[in-house]
Amino acid sequence: MIPRKLPPLPPIRDLIRVYGLSADQKFSQNFILDKNVTDTIAHHAKISVKDDLVVEVGPGPGLLTRSILDAGARRVVVVEKDPRFLPTLQQLAEASDHRLGILMGDMLKLDHAHILKAGSALHSRPTDISSAQPSIPAAAGNSNNANDPDPNLQREQDQQQEEDFWRPMDDCNSTIRLLGNLPFGVASPLLIQWLKMMALRQGIFGADNRVSMTLMFQKEVAEGIVAPPSHPQRSRLSVMAQALCNVKMAYKLPSGVFVPKPKVDAAVVHFEKKAEPLVPGSLEKLEDVARFYFNKRRKTVGHNTNRMAKAAPEVKPILDEWVAEGGWDMNLRSQDVSTEQFCALARKLDRAQLKIPLT
Numbered sequence: 001m002i003p004r005k006l007p008p009l010p011p012i013r014d015l016i017r018v019y020g021l022s023a024d025q026k027f028s029q030n031f032i033l034d035k036n037v038t039d040t041i042a043h044h045a046k047i048s049v050k051d052d053l054v055v056e057v058g059p060g061p062g063l064l065t066r067s068i069l070d071a072g073a074r075r076v077v078v079v080e081k082d083p084r085f086l087p088t089l090q091q092l093a094e095a096s097d098h099r100l101g102i103l104m105g106d107m108l109k110l111d112h113a114h115i116l117k118a119g120s121a122l123h124s125r126p127t128d129i130s131s132a133q134p135s136i137p138a139a140a141g142n143s144n145n146a147n148d149p150d151p152n153l154q155r156e157q158d159q160q161q162e163e164d165f166w167r168p169m170d171d172c173n174s175t176i177r178l179l180g181n182l183p184f185g186v187a188s189p190l191l192i193q194w195l196k197m198m199a200l201r202q203g204i205f206g207a208d209n210r211v212s213m214t215l216m217f218q219k220e221v222a223e224g225i226v227a228p229p230s231h232p233q234r235s236r237l238s239v240m241a242q243a244l245c246n247v248k249m250a251y252k253l254p255s256g257v258f259v260p261k262p263k264v265d266a267a268v269v270h271f272e273k274k275a276e277p278l279v280p281g282s283l284e285k286l287e288d289v290a291r292f293y294f295n296k297r298r299k300t301v302g303h304n305t306n307r308m309a310k311a312a313p314e315v316k317p318i319l320d321e322w323v324a325e326g327g328w329d330m331n332l333r334s335q336d337v338s339t340e341q342f343c344a345l346a347r348k349l350d351r352a353q354l355k356i357p358l359t
């Protein structure tokens with residue numbers, strides 16, 4: 001898929017130089033320097049030539065970026081905070097035939113309009129298509145082997161692939177894939193920010209874009225995000241993520257694949273935005289409800305519901321209605337409540353325009 005050979009990965013000593021550290025000092029970040037691992041992450045992200053835009057956050061030295069390009073992505077925008085990685089990323093961009101754009105900045109603060117603009121600026125169809133570098137694999141040659149594909153069918157498939165490859169970015173109906181191996185302290189706040197933006201259809205989550213996210217977390221956090229009802233690791237984040245996305249544990253990585261080796265293992269979660277979210281509009285009410293019930297997660301649903309009714313008496317009729325409709329066993333724990341049930345309460349509170357206490 002790669003039109004030109006990408007430059008070799010800088011050896012680890014160069015990486016140390018990039019970070020301005022001597023070999024015996026500790027890195028402040030944990031990198032993946034095994035291409036098999038980054039290829040597997042790109043595979044789980046389902047990268048294909050049909051995607052309109054791939055956004056990678058925190059590419060560092062760019063090994064996952066290479067895997068994304070190798071998987072055939074037509075437009076990749078990377079957002080990196082640390083300017084010391086710029087030369088390495090620029091080298092990669094130059095070899096990518098206008099498929100890679102670089103934005104330097106903090107993803108938590110970046111206006112998504114810059115990402116979409118950088119994506120649209122990449123890789124536009126040349127006026128004379130015959131002079132374009134073939135960026136997709138050449139058609140299989142003539143062959144008499146009975147197992148070879150029908151040449152007419154192959155030609156049609158190649159033509160379709162060529163069309164897919166040059167398709168311009170659609171402003172309102174794009175397939176966008178987000179990937180990132182970020183420091184663990186940044187991954188969760190960024191996920192919450194993205195979920196809130198997704199609920200409000202803002203930024204890259206706007207219009208009718210189909211969005212998937214393939215993100216690395218500390219293993220326990222990842223297990224929490226995908227935890228179904230009654231799972232001991234179920235949390236506020238499980239409820240918020242599952243209200244908007246179909247989530248799947250994609251890939252568990254032992255700490256040994258990172259350089260330097262961190263103290264904890266990691267895991268990649270794949271999120272596919274649901275066509276119909278379980279809560280319409282803002283996630284605020286659902287976040288408040290989940291926070292309230294998970295703040296005292298060892299207490300029963302009955303205890304937490306009474307606690308809420310006591311702290312905000314105006315909410316009591318709504319809670320009574322919710323309990324009656326759900327046929328609640330009040331001895332259940334917060335972790336046993338399904339995402340749909342928490343969403344039902346959030347919708348009722350939203351309709352009644354009632355706020356719940358933040359305790």
Ligand SMILES: C[S@@+](CC[C@H](N)C(=O)[O-])C[C@H]1O[C@@H](n2cnc3c(N)ncnc32)[C@H](O)[C@@H]1O
Nearest residue numbers: 029030031032058059060080081082106107181
């Ligand atoms: C753990 S390293 C991973 C690098 C690379 N993706 C890998 O897997 O080897 C995290 C990278 O994210 C970058 N980063 C951290 N916070 C960021 C933020 N808020 N916005 C953009 N990049 C960030 C760091 O500079 C670093 O390059």
